[in-house]
Amino acid sequence: xxxxxxxxxxxxxxxxxxxxxxxxxxxxIFVGLGLVLGAAxxxxxxxxxxxxxxxxxxxxxxxxxxxxxxxxxxxxxxxxRGLGDIFGFIAGWAVxxxxxIDISLFTWTCVDYLSQLAPxxxxxxxxxxHFIVCALLIVGLCxxxxxxIRESTAFNGVVSALxxxxxxxxxxxxxxxxxxxxxxVHTMQVSWPSSDMFMKGIxxxxxxxxxxxxxxxxxxxxxxxxxxxxxxxxxxxxxxLIFALSYSNLALGMHTWHAIPHDAHGHAQMLWQWLGNDxxxxxxxxxxxxxxxxxxxxxxxxxxxxxxxxxxxxxxxGVFGSSRIAYAMSSGGLLPSIFQKVHAKFRxxxxxxxxxxxxxxxxxxxxxxxTLDRGAAQIYAHWFNGEGGLDFLADLYAFGAATxxxxxxxxxxxxxxxxxxxxxKFKIPFNIPVTVRxxxxxxxxxxxxxxxxxxxxxxxxxxxHIIGRIAGxxxxxxxxxxxxxxxxxxxxxxxxxxxxxxRKEQVDxxxxxxxxxxxxxxxxxxxxxxxRKVATAETPA
Amino acid sequence: MIGLRFVLAVLLIAxxxxxxxxxxxxxxxxxxxxxxxxxxxxxxxxVHRMSLIIRAWRSVR
Numbered sequence: 001x002x003x004x005x006x007x008x009x010x011x012x013x014x015x016x017x018x019x020x021x022x023x024x025x026x027x028x029i030f031v032g033l034g035l036v037l038g039a040a041x042x043x044x045x046x047x048x049x050x051x052x053x054x055x056x057x058x059x060x061x062x063x064x065x066x067x068x069x070x071x072x073x074x075x076x077x078x079x080x081r082g083l084g085d086i087f088g089f090i091a092g093w094a095v096x097x098x099x100x101i102d103i104s105l106f107t108w109t110c111v112d113y114l115s116q117l118a119p120x121x122x123x124x125x126x127x128x129x130h131f132i133v134c135a136l137l138i139v140g141l142c143x144x145x146x147x148x149i150r151e152s153t154a155f156n157g158v159v160s161a162l163x164x165x166x167x168x169x170x171x172x173x174x175x176x177x178x179x180x181x182x183x184x185v186h187t188m189q190v191s192w193p194s195s196d197m198f199m200k201g202i203x204x205x206x207x208x209x210x211x212x213x214x215x216x217x218x219x220x221x222x223x224x225x226x227x228x229x230x231x232x233x234x235x236x237x238x239x240x241l242i243f244a245l246s247y248s249n250l251a252l253g254m255h256t257w258h259a260i261p262h263d264a265h266g267h268a269q270m271l272w273q274w275l276g277n278d279x280x281x282x283x284x285x286x287x288x289x290x291x292x293x294x295x296x297x298x299x300x301x302x303x304x305x306x307x308x309x310x311x312x313x314x315x316x317x318g319v320f321g322s323s324r325i326a327y328a329m330s331s332g333g334l335l336p337s338i339f340q341k342v343h344a345k346f347r348x349x350x351x352x353x354x355x356x357x358x359x360x361x362x363x364x365x366x367x368x369x370x371t372l373d374r375g376a377a378q379i380y381a382h383w384f385n386g387e388g389g390l391d392f393l394a395d396l397y398a399f400g401a402a403t404x405x406x407x408x409x410x411x412x413x414x415x416x417x418x419x420x421x422x423x424x425k426f427k428i429p430f431n432i433p434v435t436v437r438x439x440x441x442x443x444x445x446x447x448x449x450x451x452x453x454x455x456x457x458x459x460x461x462x463x464x465h466i467i468g469r470i471a472g473x474x475x476x477x478x479x480x481x482x483x484x485x486x487x488x489x490x491x492x493x494x495x496x497x498x499x500x501x502x503r504k505e506q507v508d509x510x511x512x513x514x515x516x517x518x519x520x521x522x523x524x525x526x527x528x529x530x531x532r533k534v535a536t537a538e539t540p541a
Numbered sequence: 542m543i544g545l546r547f548v549l550a551v552l553l554i555a556x557x558x559x560x561x562x563x564x565x566x567x568x569x570x571x572x573x574x575x576x577x578x579x580x581x582x583x584x585x586x587x588v589h590r591m592s593l594i595i596r597a598w599r600s601v602r
Binding site for chain 1: 556564572579582
């Protein structure tokens with residue numbers, strides 16, 4: 001008797017779906033704010049705006065794709081389906097890079113936020129302690145995932161709700177009592193960066209919007225995903241955009257409650273300079289919150305803790321997500337089958353978990369080396385323009401995100417044109433009607449805008465990030481070599497795709513998602529399309 | 542609960558309008574663009590929330 005393949009239980013509610021995404025993407029501003037202020041200076045809000053517009057396009061693309069194909073593979077699955085195996089692999093491999101960076105970057109900043117309350121953990125004061133705690137957290141998260149313990153959706157929901165309330169309070173009180181639009185305009189005029197730093201700021205700003213894979217991850221476990229995902233995604237996209245724009249405008253145009261300390265040379269500095277320097281850029285949100293009049297006294301204590309929890313959840317989603325993507329790619333014949341190996345007792349993908357946690361650990365070592373060893377610091381200063389640990393991780397994060405999102409936009413166009421029969425309960429607006437192979441389809445203009453934007457960010461990353469331009473493409477090259485060797489060994493097509501029955505797969509996807517009306521609509525579309533083709537073939541020339 | 546959500550949506554729209562107007566009051570300069578878009582985004586989120594609440598209200602009735 002054929003055994004039924006086990007499926008994920010669909011028990012995630014609309015709020016669960018929102019908080020799942022929020023706990024992943026919402027943590028990004030805790031990392032991105034200081035980095036962007038350090039690079040884009042007085043144009044930080046414009047950098048966030050540029051990246052934010054691209055992010056809205058990406059969010060809409062993921063919303064449409066996740067509602068149409070509610071499976072957990074995310075960008076990798078959409079690209080595989082739209083563009084074929086090799087591009088699906090490249091997109092998935094770039095997402096894997098992001099997930100591993102997610103683990104190390106968010107662990108790093110989690111410890112940075114904690115260092116606000118426990119100065120012994122500060123990377124600039126006690127680099128070894130900072131490194132050891134980060135490494136222990138990564139090993140601990142990997143161990144918990146091997147045993148099979150994840151944070152529950154309910155826990156995500158509580159932390160997300162607390163964080164949304166906290167950030168709303170910080171921003172509302174900040175805008176009411178400390179924000180001065182004239183100061184904002186003045187700061188922008190006197191602190192406008194060079195074009196190189198502006199480009200670097202934009203490429204770092206995309207770091208604040210990474211994690212949309214969680215929309216599709218949630219889609220696999222959400223009830224009626226085609227209806228729920230668009231509702232929750234649009235709220236998620238707008239919330240994240242508002243927070244990013246608010247923080248950046250506030251950081252440039254806010255009168256501080258307390259005087260800002262002078263810099264190392266004894267010069268007075270503006271708020272954005274203080275938040276963006278190497279000592280503070282890993283905990284900028286906590287420092288900004290502490291500068292809100294009166295409320296700052298309370299915020300100084302709880303924001304570092306809340307931020308650290310949110311960042312740790314996000315780091316954990318990197319451990320979990322990387323193993324799941326590797327497992328999915330392995331099942332699809334894109335990676336060796338060893339990544340499907342599950343632990344005999346805990347039934348978790350132990351090889352994927354350990355491998356990609358080890359990669360994250362390696363990335364952490366590369367990021368921490370300049371602070372741990374003077375010789376290494378000199379090498380970094382000579383070869384990499386003195387980029388620090390956080391910069392190294394953010395460079396690669398931006399590279400991975402820009403690469404995978406670029407492919408997702410192309411896949412969206414391809415799927416719109418070559419799979420027009422799949423019902424789309426949510427369709428991105430602004431389309432041009434076209435006819436492809438006798439079927440009516442809609443060409444998405446937003447995908448073009450999004451692709452131009454994200455491709456520009458990819459170019460900015462390659463131009464301005466010295467480490468990212470070497471390590472990012474090297475990662476892709478390594479992946480392509482592994483892919484080709486694996487496909488050659490297993491006598492699979494190297495550059496072409498394996499034959500798949502997408503029609504049957506789509507019916508199964510919709511049935512498993514409980515979207516029976518959409519499944520019936522899809523079957524009716526197929527029947528009508530087939531009938532049209534037969535009629536056309538029978539028509540005498 | 543739905544009433545509270547409605548009030549929050551109204552507050553969001555009001556806050557968006559306040560941000561928009563305060564930033565716009567500085568005068569016509571390209572520097573106000575991110576602030577204006579921030580205000581517009583807050584209003585959009587409020588309107589989105591309100592449309593969901595109204596839909597939920599209608600379905601209850």
